[in-house]
Amino acid sequence: MYELTIAWRNLRGKKREKFISFIGLISVLGIAIGVAALIIVLGVMKGFETELRSKILGATSHIVVSSYDGVMTEYPDLERRIRAIDGVESASGVLHASLMLMGQRNVSGVVARGIDPESHAHIASYIVEGSLQNLHQPDSIIIGRQLASKYHLDVGSVVTFLAPSGRIGPFGSVPKRKQMRVAGILQTGMYEYDTSLAFASIETVSDIAGHRDLSVNTIEVRIRNIFNTEDAMAAIREEIGPMYFTRDWTTMNANLFSALKLERVSMFLILCVIIIVASFNIISTLVMMVMEKTREIGILMSMGATRRSISRIFFLQGILLGIAGTILGTISGIVLSLLLKRYQFVKLPPDVYMLDTVPVQLEPVIILTIIALSILISILSTLYPARQAGKLSPVEALRND
Numbered sequence: 001m002y003e004l005t006i007a008w009r010n011l012r013g014k015k016r017e018k019f020i021s022f023i024g025l026i027s028v029l030g031i032a033i034g035v036a037a038l039i040i041v042l043g044v045m046k047g048f049e050t051e052l053r054s055k056i057l058g059a060t061s062h063i064v065v066s067s068y069d070g071v072m073t074e075y076p077d078l079e080r081r082i083r084a085i086d087g088v089e090s091a092s093g094v095l096h097a098s099l100m101l102m103g104q105r106n107v108s109g110v111v112a113r114g115i116d117p118e119s120h121a122h123i124a125s126y127i128v129e130g131s132l133q134n135l136h137q138p139d140s141i142i143i144g145r146q147l148a149s150k151y152h153l154d155v156g157s158v159v160t161f162l163a164p165s166g167r168i169g170p171f172g173s174v175p176k177r178k179q180m181r182v183a184g185i186l187q188t189g190m191y192e193y194d195t196s197l198a199f200a201s202i203e204t205v206s207d208i209a210g211h212r213d214l215s216v217n218t219i220e221v222r223i224r225n226i227f228n229t230e231d232a233m234a235a236i237r238e239e240i241g242p243m244y245f246t247r248d249w250t251t252m253n254a255n256l257f258s259a260l261k262l263e264r265v266s267m268f269l270i271l272c273v274i275i276i277v278a279s280f281n282i283i284s285t286l287v288m289m290v291m292e293k294t295r296e297i298g299i300l301m302s303m304g305a306t307r308r309s310i311s312r313i314f315f316l317q318g319i320l321l322g323i324a325g326t327i328l329g330t331i332s333g334i335v336l337s338l339l340l341k342r343y344q345f346v347k348l349p350p351d352v353y354m355l356d357t358v359p360v361q362l363e364p365v366i367i368l369t370i371i372a373l374s375i376l377i378s379i380l381s382t383l384y385p386a387r388q389a390g391k392l393s394p395v396e397a398l399r400n401d
Contacts, residue, residue, distance in 0.1 A: 024285045028325040030278025031374060035329025036336065038271045038370045039362070043337045045264040046366065047359035049257065055190045055355075056253060059126060059197065061220030063229055063248050065091075065236060073215045078240055079119075085235045087223050092119030093216030095202050097209040100162040100175075101143075103151045110161070112141070112198045114205030114216070122222070123186070123199065130155040130184025135201045140183035144194035148185045157182045163208045178208045189355065275374055278325065279381035282318050286385030290314060311390030315382050322378020326371055337362055 065082070072078065075093035082091035095114035100107050115123075117135045124132045127142065134140050141161075143153065153159060159182060162175040180200070188194055206214055223232045229248035236246055250257065300310065340346060341360040348356055 023281060023288065024321055027278055027281035027285055027321050028328065030281055031275055031322060031325025031378065032329035032332060034271060034274030034278055035326055035370055035374050036333035037274060038268065039330065039333030039367060040337050040340070040360075041267050041271060042264065042366050042370070043333075043360045043362045044340075044358055045260065045267060046363060047341075047361035048355070049260045049264070050361050051355060051359040052190075052256070052260070053249075055188050055193075057226060057249055059123065059186075059188045059190070059193050060249070062223050062226050063221040063233055063236065063246055064252070065219040065221060065240070065244050065246050066217065067244050069243075071211075071215045071217055072219065073213055075216045075219060078219055078244075081239050082219065082221055082236055085232070085239060087225065087228065087232055087235075089222045089224055090119060091219055091221045092116055093202065094218050094220050095205045095209070095211075095216045096218065097163065097205050099198075099208065101147070101151065102160040102162060102177075107162075108147065108150070109196060110143070110147070110198050111196055112161075112200055112205050112208075114200055114202040116202060120199075126186050126188050127184045128187045130182070132184065132199075134183030135199065135204075137181070137183065139178070139180045139204055140200065141180045141204070142184035142186050142199040143182060144197050145185055145187040146191060146194040147196070147198075148182070150195070153182050153185075155182055155184060161208060163210065176208060176210065180204070191356075272373065275377050279322075279377045282321050282378060282381045283385060285321065286314050286318055286382060287388075289317065290385055290389045307390040311386040313386075314389045315386040318378060318382025318386065319375075322375055322381075326374040326378070329374070330367065330371060334362065334367070 065078070072093065079091045079093060082088055092115065097112045097114070099110045099112050101110050115135075117132050121132070128145065130142065132142070135142065141159075143159075148154070151159065158179055161178050161180055163178065164175055186194070186197070186199070188197075202214065202216065221232070221236065223229065226249070229250065233246040233248060237244070301307075337360045340358060344357040346358040348358060
């Protein structure tokens with residue numbers, strides 16, 4: 001295919017065409033930067049979403065079942081019936097209570113979750129000090145790493161909690177005070193959880209919350225397929241009846257994941273502009289090359305080359321520039337993403353982003369989409385210059401030379 005040979009020779013250029021070759025190099029670099037930026041940014045956004053979802057679901061449940069009455073005294077029977085549903089891994093009652101941790105100089109709000117340690121074995125993987133089984137001891141509690149660091153607490157430390165439920169005094173309700181021993185320290189990697197989340201036994205939380213009967217206010221359900229919550233919730237509602245309502249993790253975190261999705265789409269569109277701008281360099285390179293190669297075009301056409309062949313030569317030149325930029329950008333983007341994932345040299349403030357490092361997750365589908373988009377933009381940018389080159393008259397081309 002002689003068109004490809006001529007296209008490659010034209011891109012190499014002669015000494016007097018070095019300026020055109022330089023513009024072609026700029027085009028390649030522009031496309032490479034755009035492709036690399038797309039791969040890195042979308043990889044980071046996808047990694048951030050995946051890591052955030054993993055950390056949220058690691059310490060919480062996939063589906064929450066609540067009662068319209070607020071409490072569930074019959075929760076052991078409900079747990080048994082929900083566990084029998086196909087696709088359900090576990091179902092365990094949880095008693096939530098809002099407490100205040102009293103320090104020497106300040107106070108922090110804590111969400112205490114009363115759990116059965118045997119039913120929440122998945123939490124054990126996040127405990128860095130102590131043990132989940134320590135919750136079987138009376139008045140024991142597991143707190144987050146950030147909360148422990150703030151108050152200089154270790155396993156075995158005794159801390160005072162306040163609960164709004166207390167006795168009624170002459171001046172109103174008096175908060176209930178209770179001293180509890182730190183049985184473990186938990187680190188989920190999410191700043192929000194590590195500063196405000198605590199675990200204790202259902203009996204301990206029920207006592208400090210002032211519940212007379214042992215009860216829970218939610219049943220947390222974990223399923224095998226986290227993306228099939230709709231079917232699981234329908235099966236749960238059918239099994240336990242209309243007195244209870246269900247929510248899944250997508251509903252409880254809808255605003256967060258919707259914002260991440262919108263940001264990912266916005267960044268994709270913005271960074272596509274870089275590739276589009278680089279494609280204009282391809283257009284200018286080919287237009288200047290058509291003007292520079294007018295005599296050669298006339299000679300080729302006088303020797304029998306068709307207009308389609310002339311158009312194909314310049315079309316191939318643009319494609320070669322686009323493919324070169326795409327390959328360079330893809331390799332650079334993947335290498336930089338892997339380095340960022342391996343060495344984590346970009347740190348984040350955890351109180352702002354909830355994660356302390358930049359996560360990266362490369363998906364082959366996303367990379368192939370970026371490659372296809374880059375090549376498509378390159379193809380579109382070559383159509384006009386290639387068409388104009390094919391329209392040149394051989395007589396006029398030689399005469400003008």
